[in-house]
Amino acid sequence: MYILGINTGLNSSAVIMKDNKVVFGIQEERLSRIKNQPGFPGLAIKAGLETLGIGIGDISHVCIGGKSSKVALSRQDDLGKFHQRYGEVKGKWFGETESVFAKFAKKGFRKLASMGKENDREKFLEDYLDELGITGKTQRYDHHICHAASAYYGLAGGGKEKYLVFSMDGGGDASTSAVFIGHDGKLDQIASSDAFSPACLYAHITYILGFLPHEHEYKLMGLAPYAQPKYAEVARDILYQFIGFDPDNPLVFTNTPEYSDVRNSRGAAKQRLVEDLFKSVLNLRFDTLAAGLQMLAEEVAVQWIKAGIEKTGIRKVLLSGGFFMNVKANKLISELPGVEFVNCFPSCGDETNAFGAAFLGYQQFKGDGSPAVEFKDFCLGVDGAYDIEQAKGKYTDKVVFRRSPNVNDEIVEMLVERKIVARCSGKMEFGARALGNRSILASPDDIRIINKINAAIKKRDFWMPFAPAILREKAETLINIPKSLKASGSPYMMFTFQAIPEKSDKFLAGIHQSDKTARAQIVDKDIYPDFHDIIAKFDKMTGIPSVLNTSFNLHGYPIVLGTCDAVDVFLNSELDVLVVGDYVITRTPANNANLS
Numbered sequence: 265m266y267i268l269g270i271n272t273g274l275n276s277s278a279v280i281m282k283d284n285k286v287v288f289g290i291q292e293e294r295l296s297r298i299k300n301q302p303g304f305p306g307l308a309i310k311a312g313l314e315t316l317g318i319g320i321g322d323i324s325h326v327c328i329g330g331k332s333s334k335v336a337l338s339r340q341d342d343l344g345k346f347h348q349r350y351g352e353v354k355g356k357w358f359g360e361t362e363s364v365f366a367k368f369a370k371k372g373f374r375k376l377a378s379m380g381k382e383n384d385r386e387k388f389l390e391d392y393l394d395e396l397g398i399t400g401k402t403q404r405y406d407h408h409i410c411h412a413a414s415a416y417y418g419l420a421g422g423g424k425e426k427y428l429v430f431s432m433d434g435g436g437d438a439s440t441s442a443v444f445i446g447h448d449g450k451l452d453q454i455a456s457s458d459a460f461s462p463a464c465l466y467a468h469i470t471y472i473l474g475f476l477p478h479e480h481e482y483k484l485m486g487l488a489p490y491a492q493p494k495y496a497e498v499a500r501d502i503l504y505q506f507i508g509f510d511p512d513n514p515l516v517f518t519n520t521p522e523y524s525d526v527r528n529s530r531g532a533a534k535q536r537l538v539e540d541l542f543k544s545v546l547n548l549r550f551d552t553l554a555a556g557l558q559m560l561a562e563e564v565a566v567q568w569i570k571a572g573i574e575k576t577g578i579r580k581v582l583l584s585g586g587f588f589m590n591v592k593a594n595k596l597i598s599e600l601p602g603v604e605f606v607n608c609f610p611s612c613g614d615e616t617n618a619f620g621a622a623f624l625g626y627q628q629f630k631g632d633g634s635p636a637v638e639f640k641d642f643c644l645g646v647d648g649a650y651d652i653e654q655a656k657g658k659y660t661d662k663v664v665f666r667r668s669p670n671v672n673d674e675i676v677e678m679l680v681e682r683k684i685v686a687r688c689s690g691k692m693e694f695g696a697r698a699l700g701n702r703s704i705l706a707s708p709d710d711i712r713i714i715n716k717i718n719a720a721i722k723k724r725d726f727w728m729p730f731a732p733a734i735l736r737e738k739a740e741t742l743i744n745i746p747k748s749l750k751a752s753g754s755p756y757m758m759f760t761f762q763a764i765p766e767k768s769d770k771f772l773a774g775i776h777q778s779d780k781t782a783r784a785q786i787v788d789k790d791i792y793p794d795f796h797d798i799i800a801k802f803d804k805m806t807g808i809p810s811v812l813n814t815s816f817n818l819h820g821y822p823i824v825l826g827t828c829d830a831v832d833v834f835l836n837s838e839l840d841v842l843v844v845g846d847y848v849i850t851r852t853p854a855n856n857a858n859l860s
């Protein structure tokens with residue numbers, strides 16, 4: 265039985281299960297090359313079928329994350345809602361016909377906007393499904409059940425044991441949060457809300473600070489530790505006027521009395537909230553505002569989880585939905601004494617609703633006695649070397665392809681020599697994080713490497729930290745792992761950890777420079793045998809069981825897909841060397857001269 269799961273919202277995606285295992289998964293953005301590409305994941309489905317060598321006729325069930333038939337066509341459609349709301353505010357105050365945000369956005373995103381599927385303007389989900397000839401096999405599932413299902417079936421196997429499953433985001437199928445109890449292969453919803461959630465607030469402040477909502481929230485989280493707490497508290501208190509809990513049920517978010525009529529929808533009531541929000545934060549310093557927002561997000565998340573445990577007595581917690589991309593809030597949850605076990609579905613934004621939908625479909629259509637969903641490896645996309653022969657032809661004058669008999673040894677030698685190595689090997693990771701297969705790797709013990717990587721390729725915002733990948737068996741020599749995370753080992757970079765002070769020099773370039781936390785990927789030999797081998801060899805030579813790991817992409821673009829993409833980025837950067845599979849790829853002397 266093959267099940268196809270799809271997400272047609274923001275960051276659209278497709279996954280394919282063969283019986284109880286996910287055998288393929290990819291986001292549309294990796295193929296369209298437009299970051300967070302929304303819409304019908306036609307390219308992703310095609311890539312999945314081709315990779316597996318099957319046809320659409322082999323798919324038994326198509327499971328769709330979310331109930332809406334409306335298919336967003338471009339990132340601009342999503343941003344347009346923000347431009348419109350804040351444009352109206354500015355218009356009312358200053359008589360402007362167009363918001364300053366929209367003016368910036370038009371310049372910055374003209375290319376992106378024009379790359380929407382203009383010819384598909386009037387199409388709905390049914391039209392796409394008709395074209396593929398799969399209308400009769402479809403099943404739709406509620407947005408938040410999909411979030412919860414990704415975590416419950418994916419991370420807990422859907423067994424007998426009880427788990428408390430939380431989902432929160434900026435909105436999907438009219439809800440912004442929900443709480444479930446997962447038990448005996450079922451998910452029972454015990455609370456939900458359509459109020460203006462902390463995730464909605466985060467998106468709006470992201471926009472107000474001039475970043476892209478539903479994409480750059482993590483930059484505010486990274487900025488927050490630099491602000492002074494006493495000022496951040498002032499900002500937090502201002503923001504609390506927009507977020508509340510139901511006094512009769514602390515599992516339910518409500519709007520504060522002033523905005524009681526606001527729902528997660530358009531309309532005059534929400535516009536009043538937006539105007540008041542903008543007015544109230546107008547004179548707050550950018551870092552103070554980011555920190556106040558993060559402080560609120562952390563406090564509210566902790567309060568919510570504690571309330572769930574108190575109400576149900578269940579101490580095993582699973583997290584899902586875009587809000588929980590907030591790895592700092594997740595850290596505080598993992599450290600709560602009442603939390604016995606916690607895990608968060610990797611890359612828990614809407615892209616992973618394709619997993620949730622597929623898992624729900626499997627649960628619905630599997631036979632009695634069929635095995636539980638098996639999920640471990642998040643490297644589910646195309647192989648990095650799938651187009652190596654094409655790349656050899658295309659870049660023959662620009663780079664040299666050399667096959668290495670011991671490529672991992674060579675990578676380690678180069679890392680020890682302080683070279684920056686780009687690695688495009690094995691199956692591509694699903695989701696926001698590079699987990700070693702589409703990664704830029706460097707030695708983590710020299711802070712100067714941050715400037716070197718930024719100059720060579722990443723051009724990151726100057727306050728944003730890089731992250732370390734650490735061997736599981738030696739992780740506790742570098743970071744403090746709370747009890748609640750010992751069972752899962754946090755292999756997907758969904759939690760931050762406190763660096764052990766006397767060891768932080770060993771991986772200084774991989775930790776946040778202000779609060780000394782690390783968003784570590786804990787590298788398990790079973791899940792990542794090749795990447796584990798590289799770090800273990802690096803440890804043998806240096807005594808450091810960690811390498812710096814950042815995603816292999818040009819700033820603002822999706823992670824590279826295969827060899828052609830990788831060579832393109834390599835040639836447009838000052839990365840020292842590129843590795844694809846067992847090929848070591850270097851510039852020809854002429855191209856090296858051009859760079860220097």
Ligand SMILES: [Fe+2]
Pocket residue numbers: 407411433434435436585586613614
């Ligand atoms: Fe969502």
